[in-house]
Amino acid sequence: MTHVEINGDAPSVEALHQAAAWGFGHYTSMQVRGRAVAGLDLHLARLREASAELFPDDPAPPDGMVIELIGHALRAERDASVRVTILPGMDVMVSVSAPAVETPRPPLRVRTVRFGRDLPHLKHRGTLAQTHLAMEARRAGFDDVLFLGPGDVISEGSVWNVVFWDGDRVVWPQAPMLAGITMQVLRRTLTSLDVPQITRPISLPETAGLPAAAATNSHFPDQAIQTIDEIDFPLYGHLTTILRKGWNAVPWQAIV
Known part of the structure; x- marks a missing residue:
């Protein structure tokens, strides 16, 4: 089609x-x-x-x-x-x-790379470097790549946004990155559902104290992340349940 x-x-x-x-x-x-x-x-x-x-x-x-x-x-x-x-x-x-097919996906194992896209706030056509880094990560045995900025501050994945849970709140990274539409929709809907959220800079070492992580984009709003480098996120199921609840409450807007 x-x-x-x-x-x-x-x-x-x-x-x-x-x-x-x-x-x-x-x-x-x-x-x-x-x-x-x-x-x-x-x-x-x-x-x-x-x-x-x-x-x-x-x-x-x-x-x-x-x-x-x-x-x-x-x-x-x-x-x-x-x-x-x-x-x-x-x-x-x-x-x-053809529409993306939502099928069960195993939790991701991602590798970090120090990298920042040009004009990161824009969804532009210059995707060679990020695609190359994602392919390199897969050749090394990982599922995808997560980008780090100065000070090892987490920004975004190759074609997705990352989100964490600290045991009490959903935590969104604050860094130069593309604000994905799925991320924006989830933040808006979770606010309407009174789910606690915060946006703040998150360095890679800090993630060792966070119990859950996930990836989100238009193909998979609640993709679990099992590991980032050697850091394990054992309670990812709690976060993906929150994200799925938010996604199921999203009002879809008609195209005439």
């Missing part, structure tokens, strides 16, 4: 070549279920804000137009994976593919 549209039309070979060859631009990725999206307003805000920063001389595509282009690209599909990319010239490319 994979197909691509640019500005609502089937793209020419020339347009696809230009989109593929020029790595400048930004995007957001979402899961559509029943023609609705968790955190659609946050996806639209991400696109607006990144467009204003990367393309300051051009007006960002209006939210209504972006929603219309997503709906058009979905055709008759009700469930799908959707990626919206803003290209130079404010062209809007919408890619539609």
